Amino acid sequence: MELDALYQEVILDHYKHPQHKGLLSTYDAQVHHVNPSCGDEITLNLTLDNGSISALSWDGVGCSISQASVSIMSDLVIGKNVAEARVILDSFVELMQSKGLKTGNAEILEDAVSLAGVSKFPARIKCALLGWMAYKDAVLSASNK
Ligand code: ZN
Secondary structure, rough: OOHHHHHHHHHHHHHHHOOEEOOOOOOEEEEEEOOOOOOEEEEEEEEEEOEEEEEEEEEEEEHHHHHHHHHHHHHHHHHHHHHHHHHHHHHHHHHHOOOOOOOOOHOOOOOOHHHHHHHHHHHHHHHHHHHHHHHHHHHHHHHHH
């Protein structure tokens, strides 16, 4: 898999220095998602406060794409309200479905545009989406409380 060198550095940086990794003991919802095709696993704890993501923590194992992606996602959604985070999530899913044809909206996606190249590799898209799908699931579960 070949990704742009600068982007590779962003991904590697998040992989080596994951943001918000380490599960907080209090949460509204906890989810555990796995990507069997690669062996990636993520547990994610989420707390909502008045429709905003007041806390999100995660723990996981797996490839650099999956772990960097959940780290990037955490940075992006914490402090946002659920509707704002939804825009980011939808934008990222669209990017991952673009088969390498889109570069992503950097204003919305920030560091997540570094994963744009992954969309050319169908086998890796699930790696990149794992943390985001865990977040989506956790929001649903926390909102239904
Ligand atoms: Zn993976």
